Amino acid sequence: MIPYLTLKLNSCSKKLNFLSPILLCYILGIVAGNIPFLPVDKNLAMTVSEFAVPLAIPLILFSTDFVRWVGLAKKTVISFVFVIIGVLASSFLGGLLFSPYFDEFWKLSGMLVGVYVGGTPNLMAIGMGLEVQKETLILANTSDVIMGGAYFLFLLSGAKWLYSKFLPPFQAPVTALPYAAPAGEKPRFLTLIALFFLALLIVAISAGVSLLFTEELNVSLVMLVITTLGVGASFIKKIRHTKGTYEIGQYLILIFSLAIGMTVDIREFFSSVSLIFFYTAFVMTLAIIFHLLLAFIFRIDTDTTIITSTAGIFGPAFIGPVAEAINNREVIVSGLTCGLVGYALGNYLGFGLAWLLRAIFS
8 A cells, every 4th residue: 555655646746756656665664664662573574575576577577678679779779888888887896996895895786787777676686686684775775766866856957958068969860769658458457467477487487496406595596587587578579568567566666665664773774874875876976977978989969868878877767757858759769668678687787797796806
């Protein structure tokens, strides 16, 4: 019920778009978990949180259209690759800089790759896969929300004016794809139920693969197999064109946010916020700068640079408002598709960078 109410609150006014439903669920969970007289079963909350993310990932990935993404304007794909390069470089440098001060630096760098290439589900999945402390998981997400709020305000206000000073203007390609919602009729309830059970089956298969090869539930392996099977299912047209799976996956992320918030000790939250906040701010800011430099060198246009940055830093949910702010609806499809592809790539890149940093410093 609480996740549903946060979504309604977020959608009732454009002015409330800055109030992320994920952040609201975190806050409500933290408040509920720290009221002495409120009976909260923190063990049950942790169990719910550990199951919600693996189930959400395939549901979110079902709507990814890789073929469409490859067929987009060449500069759109190149610009999103630059976003990925910027995130990887800044996260690696962040690991090098903060390694003496933070034991879980390599895990946090991997999580930040996940969130800035994909989105919050990737941050959660990588954090769980690397068995990061739950306080670090919450602090990283909250720091991202704070920094992201400031950057989102900039994208809606002065980004196009500033970027147009040194980037070329947008020119629609001849083969530009018109904005349209995914094809397919409004899904029947039974169709969504079937795909929900398919997501459950994917989670079960992933757990089975882990038990078969490692004789234990290796969360990293489970998450990577879930991602691979979710991407594979997206190539089935009927699955990809079914509306509603993405929204169900996002709703599960809200449930996760509420549940994990209930497990947090607010005193520990405030005692360690500064280091993780500066770590996150460093990685995000440097990633944006690297992307801009590459866009300038390779003459990527202003609108494409803005929308691909939005796709990486925020994900698909923010594409619409930013496209409206820069007065260019032609970039909506490319932005949405880049954001969805980022969800698929985020886990592979995040785990990969984390393991690389661990190998370097081990």
